[in-house]
Amino acid sequence: MNNLEVVQNLYKWFSEKEFDQIRTILSPNIEWIQNKGFPNGGIHYGIDQVLSGVLTNFKKDWKSWNAIVNQWLDCGDAIICLGYYHGIHRITEKSIKAEFAHVYWLQDSKIYKFQQFTDTLIIQKATEKE
Template sequence: MTTNIDIVGAHYAASAQGNIDEMMANVSPQVRWTEMAGFPCAGTWVGPQAVADNVFAVLGRDWIGYRFELQSLIDGGDQVVGLGTYHGTFRATGKEMQARVAHVWKLQGGKIVGFEQFTDTLLVHQAMS
């Protein structure tokens, strides 16, 4: 049986390979995906296509080598927390960024129904300016 932590782990593994289809494989059609205020993709996006277009496509377009390095997953049952570090170079400035991050995932019925990001947006902003 696939657990919620397995589903989130599979998302991160697909992300590391740059495979957007696999990243979104277990994402609910009604997912509410929130990138925090102050982050380049700030807002709440509803549905996998909105997430792909407004988060992953934007990061891929604006950053060189943008990636999330997972350090640990915390199993909270229907909520899973991913802790790690963002890395990348902002294309327009050539400045590198490294910022710690926490992702809170909400799952229901084997699907990701919610995501919320917490990161140091000042470090991201400094790379962008």
């Protein structure tokens, strides 16, 4: 599996909630950087922290959450994904659409670093009651 396929599988397996499969493509010492202000934002280290602290947590606060990739940029050891988030907040029932750029760095077909770029204000507003 090449690096682009690894990252494409990550999105596929996340949408299918195949967390055991995701585990196979993450480096044990992965560094996962999410924007501050984003749900579970901050820096997360290691597979367990990424899976429990980030990826599986969305179902708690969001009725639905999708990351839709419109463009894949293969940069060799790095893959850049451009797209948007679409979600509906569980409590407020507000829906969002926020564009993102995701950057993944890979070595030996394992993701060892992720960095997110998105407008967190759009997402925060969806969590606020009126």
